[in-house]
Amino acid sequence: MTAISKSCSAHYIFRLNKGPHMPRNRFWHLWAIWLISLEPASAVSVVNGTLGDSVYFHQFVYWKAPLEWRFGEIGHDAVVAVRPFYNPPYCYPHYQGRCELSSEGALRLNNLTYADQGQYVFIVGAIDPYPSQIVYYHLQVYPSLSAPVLILNPDHDHLVSGSNVTLHCNAGNQHIETYIFYRDGKNICSQPHVTCRDSYLYFQPITESDSGSYTCAIQNPVSISTSNTLQVTISAPGSGTELNSNTLEWVWEGESVSLYCSTQVVDVTILWKVDGNLLPPSDRYDIFNNEAKTNSTLTISPIFINDTGSYTCEVTNTMVKEISNAVNLNVAKPPDSLSIDCTAKAYIGGILLTCSWTGGQPAADIKLSFNGTINKGQNMVNRSINLDNDVQQAEFICHGNQLGKISKCNITLERPLSKSHDNNAVTSVTEGENIKLTVSLTSQNPLFPEYNWFHLSPDTVNITSDGKYTVESSSSQSTLIISNVTGNESGNYECKVRNTIGSTSFKFNLEVKSKDSSGLSSAVIAGIVIGIKAGVVLIGILVYFIVNISKGHH
Numbered sequence: 001m002t003a004i005s006k007s008c009s010a011h012y013i014f015r016l017n018k019g020p021h022m023p024r025n026r027f028w029h030l031w032a033i034w035l036i037s038l039e040p041a042s043a044v045s046v047v048n049g050t051l052g053d054s055v056y057f058h059q060f061v062y063w064k065a066p067l068e069w070r071f072g073e074i075g076h077d078a079v080v081a082v083r084p085f086y087n088p089p090y091c092y093p094h095y096q097g098r099c100e101l102s103s104e105g106a107l108r109l110n111n112l113t114y115a116d117q118g119q120y121v122f123i124v125g126a127i128d129p130y131p132s133q134i135v136y137y138h139l140q141v142y143p144s145l146s147a148p149v150l151i152l153n154p155d156h157d158h159l160v161s162g163s164n165v166t167l168h169c170n171a172g173n174q175h176i177e178t179y180i181f182y183r184d185g186k187n188i189c190s191q192p193h194v195t196c197r198d199s200y201l202y203f204q205p206i207t208e209s210d211s212g213s214y215t216c217a218i219q220n221p222v223s224i225s226t227s228n229t230l231q232v233t234i235s236a237p238g239s240g241t242e243l244n245s246n247t248l249e250w251v252w253e254g255e256s257v258s259l260y261c262s263t264q265v266v267d268v269t270i271l272w273k274v275d276g277n278l279l280p281p282s283d284r285y286d287i288f289n290n291e292a293k294t295n296s297t298l299t300i301s302p303i304f305i306n307d308t309g310s311y312t313c314e315v316t317n318t319m320v321k322e323i324s325n326a327v328n329l330n331v332a333k334p335p336d337s338l339s340i341d342c343t344a345k346a347y348i349g350g351i352l353l354t355c356s357w358t359g360g361q362p363a364a365d366i367k368l369s370f371n372g373t374i375n376k377g378q379n380m381v382n383r384s385i386n387l388d389n390d391v392q393q394a395e396f397i398c399h400g401n402q403l404g405k406i407s408k409c410n411i412t413l414e415r416p417l418s419k420s421h422d423n424n425a426v427t428s429v430t431e432g433e434n435i436k437l438t439v440s441l442t443s444q445n446p447l448f449p450e451y452n453w454f455h456l457s458p459d460t461v462n463i464t465s466d467g468k469y470t471v472e473s474s475s476s477q478s479t480l481i482i483s484n485v486t487g488n489e490s491g492n493y494e495c496k497v498r499n500t501i502g503s504t505s506f507k508f509n510l511e512v513k514s515k516d517s518s519g520l521s522s523a524v525i526a527g528i529v530i531g532i533k534a535g536v537v538l539i540g541i542l543v544y545f546i547v548n549i550s551k552g553h554h
Helices: 006-018 028-036 522-553
Strands: 045-050 055-057 067-071 078-083 099-101 107-109 118-124 133-142 149-153 158-160 165-170 178-183 194-197 200-203 212-220 223-226 230-235 242-245 257-262 269-274 285-289 295-300 309-316 321-323 327-329 341-347 350-356 365-370 373-378 380-386 395-402 405-412 426-430 435-440 450-455 461-463 469-473 477-482 491-498 503-513
Touching: 045 055, 078 099, 078 107, 149 212, 149 230, 165 178, 165 212, 242 309, 242 327, 257 269, 257 309, 269 295, 295 309, 341 395, 341 405, 350 365, 350 395, 365 380, 426 435, 435 491, 435 503, 450 469, 450 477, 477 491
Parallel strands: 045 133, 158 230, 426 503
Antiparallel strands: 055 107, 067 078, 067 118, 099 107, 118 133, 149 165, 165 200, 178 212, 194 200, 212 223, 212 230, 242 257, 257 295, 269 309, 285 295, 309 321, 309 327, 341 350, 350 380, 365 373, 365 395, 373 380, 395 405, 435 477, 450 461, 450 491, 469 477, 491 503
């Protein structure tokens, strides 16, 4: 980025002083920072956003300094949002309704359009002892991709080895950065007789070993989408040998599978192969050949994950050698756990939501639903929630699907609660002693809370640790410690606890009892007085009996 002329600098300072919603001279030093400390282009952070979705610019300034977000190149820029010295943060009119600025300076833009692409500048003014800051971003907006269609040319059920074949990954007019082609789940573009060029896969020529299940995937920086599956079978030229199976696309581990090899060649030897190699010995394999040796049946029971592969049968005699079409066995395995798992872990400033259902073959499809938004993936999906976001939906839902097997779980996120606290309880303490007032939250709530303590009598005063008062807080409780209590500390106290979902107030009534100059409390003095009076009465009774007894002797 080049330097700015003096006239341009004066223009910006004038706009800063006179711009809408800005008090005079409030943010002049922010512009001074931008105009004097311009960063080189290499310092720009690239942020990718999805068309119609939201994007976050994660910047956090916790001290009370003025800050500002701007969009566009210098001279044609516009203010997006500001945080003044003494007022709440706000978005400028052009962005209201789809802009959110947190109290710490993080910016969120909703309903992204292509017009939102470009440079964003984050500016923080210097305030002792914190220095000024300026950060550049470049936002690039991409659409979410829809599934492409994989097309085979020529479109035949059985292709002949030695011919040229093309696969086309047709994604329409979508903006695609990467095409990837897979056979049986593995990238095949590195093989020597294969050419991958943009949306096309060329076989020059195709061979029997190219039989298998084909898919293609398209990618851009914010999205990936996978095509339909094409089952491609390659036969040897002039082959009259066919292989069939009693399975569909997937078979579950532990079940039985049968493959049927039939040939028009007579007096042959039939060999079974997997992935081009002879079938290894196993007591799980049962091979039955008919008397005419024109067909053979291979039964695998039980079938395991490592039986996944491309199967062929080879028939030979002294005159001919033929290899059948390939049949691909895809063995499915359930996930490691019987059901999908939901977790919500708190950290300072937010929550990490996780849906997990791992270990399955193929991987389980996962949907994470929270606050009206769905995140999709396989095996595991995570989502971070910032405490500054408004939460309308308190339930977090995980949904898993693996080959039609469905599992669902949910967690209800709550505002801070405590089963043990009594707002009407009275806590007594004697002058000069120390007292602890504690709020303990329910342990199952995963949200990290924010605590604020107040003394409500006679005026509401916010309490912070200052020697007289000490506040100790964790994710599950907060304690206010008052040292050397005096009568001034008596009255009502309140602890307001807030998390993403909402806030709760916990009340305390502190009663401070006085003590006399000797250091004894009024309760102790009352006990002593009562004890002395009781002793005097007992002595009087004793004297009465002694006198009466003496008179009786006389």
